[in-house]
Amino acid sequence: xxxxxxxxxxxxxxxxxxxxxxxxxxxxxxxxxxxxxxxxxxxxxxxxxxxxxxxxxxxxxxxxxxxxxxxxxxxxxxxxxxxxxxxxxxxxxxxxxxxxxxxxxxxxxxxxxxxxxxxxxxxxxxxxxxxxxxxxxxxxxxxxxxxxxxxxxxxxxxxxxxxxxxxxxxxxxxxxxxxxxxxxxxxxxxxxxxxxxxxxxxxxxxxxxxxxxxxxxxxxxxxxxxxxxxxxxxxxxxxxxxxxxxxxxxxxxxxxxxxxxxxxxxxxxxxxxxxxxxxxxxxxxxxxxxxxxxxxxxxxxxxxxxxxxxxxxxxxxxxxxxxxxxxxxxxxxxxxxxxxxxxxxxxxxxxxxxxxxxxxxxxxxxxxxxxxxxxxxxxxxxx
Amino acid sequence: xxxxxxxxxxxxxxxxxxxxxxxxxxxxxxxxxxxxxxxxxxxxxxxxxxxxxxxxxxxxxxxxxxxxxxxxxxxxxxxxxxxxxxxxxxxxxxxxxxxxxxxxxxxxxxxxxxxxxxxxxxxxxxxxxxxxxxxxxxxxxxxxxxxxxxxxxxxxxxxxxxxxxxxxxxxxxxxxxxxxxxxxxxxxxxxxxxxxxxxxxxxxxxxxxxxxxxxxxxxxxxxxxxxxxxxxxxxxxxxxxxxxxxxxxxxxxxxxxxxxxxxxxxxxxxxxxxxxxxxxxxxxxxxxxx
Numbered sequence: 055x056x057x058x059x060x061x062x063x064x065x066x067x068x069x070x071x072x073x074x075x076x077x078x079x080x081x082x083x084x085x086x087x088x089x090x091x092x093x094x095x096x097x098x099x100x101x102x103x104x105x106x107x108x109x110x111x112x113x114x115x116x117x118x119x120x121x122x123x124x125x126x127x128x129x130x131x132x133x134x135x136x137x138x139x140x141x142x143x144x145x146x147x148x149x150x151x152x153x154x155x156x157x158x159x160x161x162x163x164x165x166x167x168x169x170x171x172x173x174x175x176x177x178x179x180x181x182x183x184x185x186x187x188x189x190x191x192x193x194x195x196x197x198x199x200x201x202x203x204x205x206x207x208x209x210x211x212x213x214x215x216x217x218x219x220x221x222x223x224x225x226x227x228x229x230x231x232x233x234x235x236x237x238x239x240x241x242x243x244x245x246x247x248x249x250x251x252x253x254x255x256x257x258x259x260x261x262x263x264x265x266x267x268x269x270x271x272x273x274x275x276x277x278x279x280x281x282x283x284x285x286x287x288x289x290x291x292x293x294x295x296x297x298x299x300x301x302x303x304x305x306x307x308x309x310x311x312x313x314x315x316x317x318x319x320x321x322x323x324x325x326x327x328x329x330x331x332x333x334x335x336x337x338x339x340x341x342x343x344x345x346x347x348x349x350x351x352x353x354x355x356x357x358x359x360x361x362x363x364x365x366x367x368x369x370x371x372x373x374x375x376x377x378x379x380x381x382x383x384x385x386x387x388x389x390x391x392x393x394x395x396x397x398x399x400x401x402x403x404x405x406x407x408x409x410x411x412x413x414x415x416x417x418x419x420x421x422x423x424x425x426x427x428x429x430x431x432x433x434x435x436x437x
Numbered sequence: 438x439x440x441x442x443x444x445x446x447x448x449x450x451x452x453x454x455x456x457x458x459x460x461x462x463x464x465x466x467x468x469x470x471x472x473x474x475x476x477x478x479x480x481x482x483x484x485x486x487x488x489x490x491x492x493x494x495x496x497x498x499x500x501x502x503x504x505x506x507x508x509x510x511x512x513x514x515x516x517x518x519x520x521x522x523x524x525x526x527x528x529x530x531x532x533x534x535x536x537x538x539x540x541x542x543x544x545x546x547x548x549x550x551x552x553x554x555x556x557x558x559x560x561x562x563x564x565x566x567x568x569x570x571x572x573x574x575x576x577x578x579x580x581x582x583x584x585x586x587x588x589x590x591x592x593x594x595x596x597x598x599x600x601x602x603x604x605x606x607x608x609x610x611x612x613x614x615x616x617x618x619x620x621x622x623x624x625x626x627x628x629x630x631x632x633x634x635x636x637x638x639x640x641x642x643x644x645x646x647x648x649x650x651x652x653x654x655x656x657x658x659x660x661x662x663x664x665x666x667x668x669x670x671x672x673x674x675x676x677x678x679x680x681x682x683x684x685x686x687x688x689x690x691x692x693x694x695x696x697x698x699x700x701x702x703x704x705x706x707x708x709x710x711x712x713x714x715x716x717x718x719x720x721x722x723x724x725x726x727x
Contacts, residue, residue, distance in 0.1 A: 094553035264692030
């Protein structure tokens with residue numbers, strides 16, 4: 055029986071062995087995203103963006119004359135699972151480069167493993183400052199830090215009428231949420247804007263009535279909300295119930311796309327700090343790239359608003375592909391070195407890395423563009 | 438004062454939700470001595486069935502709710518017959534392992550069928566809140582609270598006044614004697630598990646449109662339901678109701694006045710305090726011993 059099975063397996067393997075060498079074997083790119091759990095929507099959108107890039111890049115011939123293979127793992131919105139997913143990608147799938155891991159908490163949990171296994175990772179979403187300042191030379195972030203986002207927002211304060219005078223925060227209680235609250239408070243304090251209350255929520259929380267009622271007592275005129283798409287949507291909907299009649303601004307690039315089909319009551323608007331506004335893709339820094347992405351996404355019938363996060367996966371794949379091309383071989387250290395040479399146009403704009411962190415151990419940090427979109431009665435407009 | 442009143446309303450709405458969640462779990466434990474880890478998954482199942490019926494099937498919201506509940510009852514009965522009945526003589530640890538396996542299977546099936554992205558279920562209610570002086574509440578939340586209270590009352594009446602309810606209570610107090618008195622204990626177990634599952638599905642059907650529907654939505658709910666049942670007293674129906682409201686108020690007021698960061702912590706501190714001072718729970722179940 056055993057002999058027969060071995061024979062059959064050998065037979066199945068024959069076509070692969072008879073190929074003209076290993077040249078056509080795919081080059082693997084590992085990706086860890088939250089495909090389930092509290093921030094599954096965001097992770098799924100990013101993964102979908104990467105899937106589109108995979109198809110587009112392979113249609114164009116792959117890289118180094120070989121097709122690209124995306125090995126996607128679910129980190130289940132959990133830092134422990136994020137570490138396990140990286141262990142699997144590196145040790146079992148033998149990927150030479152990674153993309154991940156959406157939340158700062160997941161990325162920070164993974165970072166020691168990058169040092170241990172000496173595999174570079176392109177960070178597509180996480181915004182906590184210490185990801186690129188802690189001295190991990192295997193980290194290359196294309197997403198903006200919370201500080202970059204806050205400073206860019208502060209430059210656009212003049213667009214708000216009536217002006218912002220005092221702010222509150224409703225933040226998810228992790229590195230992402232707390233970091234954003236800290237950086238936005240500092241950036242806006244420099245513009246003379248005071249901070250009132252900061253309320254937090256666990257990532258899994260669904261009933262936010264206590265937080266919103268507490269925020270109602272503050273005399274601030276604007277509330278910054280930082281969390282994943284699901285919680286941001288819940289916060290905006292429940293703010294209506296609690297009659298929290300303040301300007302609501304979401305940070306971190308999450309867009310509550312389900313409020314397009316199920317809008318808030320008339321007269322309610324929300325503002326969203328985004329890094330790609332698919333409704334206005336013609337105004338993207340590189341419109342043809344953005345157009346290809348939006349067309350492919352629409353063709354697949356995915357939620358339109360998901361592109362606000364999906365672009366991250368697309369840009370991350372373009373970045374990794376370029377690094378592999380520059381490296382000339384799919385080896386981790388060569389790709390790490392090549393990432394410093396990447397200079398490409400992406401959906402968000404130019405992608406290139408500057409050094410951040412302690413000398414000799416610098417991480418790479420990109421300088422992305424920031425856009426503010428207003429959502430009112432299911433319709434979007436650029437601010 | 439205005440803030441306190443709003444917290445009171447929020448706590449009542451949240452407590453009603455919790456009570457409905459707890460009662461199905463405590464019923465199954467009380468009658469069958471089964472720690473039902475699938476409770477949270479039946480909640481998610483009810484929410485998904487409602488979403489599917491409304492969005493994909495074009496079914497009316499008010500019809501979708503009872504249909505989702507019935508689907509929960511049917512799946513619960515199936516699970517009891519397929520998994521629990523063969524395990525009737527097994528020890529509690531084996532049954533717990535089977536239930537954990539069932540929970541994981543259900544969650545993964547939901548993920549496979551619906552994907553990981555949360556869904557927003559439409560509802561026919563106005564999105565603007567009803568305002569009563571200093572407090573406000575969404576019509577949908579009010580509807581959920583009213584239905585929850587009616588379901589709790591209806592359930593209590595059925596348990597106290599019907600023959601089936603009497604059979605369940607008899608099985609809960611002493612299954613061997615109940616069997617000797619002619620109660621079909623096997624049937625009671627199936628009915629109890631189906632009913633408990635139906636209540637969880639009803640909670641999901643009602644709350645899916647309030648929050649969002651996702652494959653992991655049952656995780657936190659399952660945890661809270663266990664907390665409510667322990668707080669109220671294992672197997673006690675009035676205890677689950679009281680425990681649900683107590684947890685709702687503590688979370689709401691502590692979150693509003695002390696710290697939202699540790700909102701859940703205060704709820705669990707209450708449980709620890711109750712377990713230390715009154716280990717049998719707030720309203721312990723009446724059980725015949727010996």
